[in-house]
Amino acid sequence: MQALVISSPGHAEIIEVPVPVPAVGEVAIDLAFVGYCGSDLTSYRGLNPLVSYPRVPGHEIAGTIASLGSGVEGLSIGETVTVLPYFNCGxxxxxxxxxxxxxxxxxxxxxxxxxxMTARVVVPRDKVLPIGGVRLRDAALIEPCSVGFHAVNRAQIERGETVVVLGCGMIGLGALMGSLRRGATVIAVDVSPEKLEVAKKLGAASIICTADGDVSAQIAAILPEGPDVVIEAVGTTATFLQAVDIVGQCGRIVYIGYAKHPVEYDTKQFITKELDIRGSRNAMRSDFDDVIAWLTEHPEAGDLIVSATVSLADAPTALARWDSQPGSFTKILVRLAPLD
Structure with missing residues (x-):
């Protein structure tokens, strides 16, 4: 079967790989859609310190069960599923x-x-999540949304609070939707007017474009005492520092992105504001369940988020286009052809 591989920084191609067969306790899944993640883009750019080459990318998964290994219970062939793509040591x-x-x-x-990013994968049974109620394409949005939902849970957002989300890429939009599910009022900040328009349609109460001037002043005009929570989903030195500057007294900051260089803080604000500063990594099974519930209740979200859908043959070109025009895409999905 065919697969997309990032063979080295700046080079992606289609190769042939063996068709996997499920062993005891495993599930074979025919892929329908797989989303490009920001980590795939950084791998393509040679900026992901966690990846080695060559690497088949892709962990935002929508598919159907092709076959079951012995001992697998509670699943059926043909069932629509997504995958919890994180493997831990226990x-x-x-x-x-x-x-x-x-x-x-x-x-x-x-x-x-x-x-x-291929036609079929095999994963352990405990990584497979049935997704009744969510359309097949949108199942590929569950994992990236769940990362933002996890940040919301880390922030312990409560109904009626105000939240600023810095960055309206896929993860930031997940944080926006997760905050809305908690009953918060959200201000979305980004450099891209197109992404801000998506955030507005998804439910952001206010949107702020960084090109329009001083972000801190624009936020202060809306929230004179600052927001209760800031969720940073960009991963730059500027936004790491900005989160501390704009959050209100006794506020909470959650960092999802990570800056590529050391960040120098004026730590006085940590004390004078008595801030809670937290990191957020990946997602939990419960976050996936929350996203599934949200997408079931808001089926329009997928149409707002998905920027482009391409074939596996066109996937290398789409990755190169995303690299050259990152602000033009919120989510690119690759549609995989099923095996005969």
């Missing part, structure tokens, strides 16, 4: 604490291990 401190998303030895499909 022994480190995070795993023992019930937080496998932060496993010290985490391996994510498409990053530290081969991904799903």
């Amino acid at each position: 022994k480190c401190r995070a795993c023992r604490a019930g937080r496998p998303n932060a496993c010290l030895y985490n391996q994510t499909m498409g990053v530290q291990r081969e991904g799903a």
Whole structure:
């Protein structure tokens, strides 16, 4: 069968790979759609320190069950599913604490291990999630949305609070939707007017384009005392610092992105504002369940989020276009042809 592989930085191509067969306790899934993730783009750019080459990318998965290994129960051939693409050790401190998303030895499909940008994958039974109520295409949006939902859970957002989301890529939009599900009022900030328009249609109360001037001043005009929560979903030095500047007294900051260079803070604000500052990594099974519930209740979200759908043959070209025009795409999905 064919697969997309990032063979080296700046080079993606279609190759032939063996068709996998499920062993005991495993499930074979025919892929219908797989989304390009920001980690795939950084791998393509040679900026992902976690990836080695060549690597088949892809962990945002929508598919149907093709076959079941012996001992698998509770699933049916032909059932629509997505996949929890994180593999944890089960022994480190995070795993023992019930937080496998932060496993010290985490391996994510498409990053530290081969991904799903191909016709069929095989995964353990406990990684397979049925998705009744969500259309097949939109199942590929569950994982990226869940990363934003997890950040919302880390922030412990409550109904009536105000939230600023810095960055309206896929992860930021997940944080927006997760905040709305908690009953918060959300201000979305981004450099791209197109992405801000998507955020507005998804429910952001206000949108702020960084090209329009001082973001801090624009936020202060809406929230004179600052927001209760800031979720940073960009991963730049400027937005890391900006989160501390704009959050209100006794506020919470959650970082999803990570800056590529060390960040120098004026730590006085940590104390004078008595801030809670937290990191957020990957997602939990419960976050996936929350996203499935949200997308079931808001079927229009997928049409707003998906920017383009391409074939596997066109996937290398689409990745190159995304690299050259990152602001033009919110989500690119690759449609996979089923095996005969």
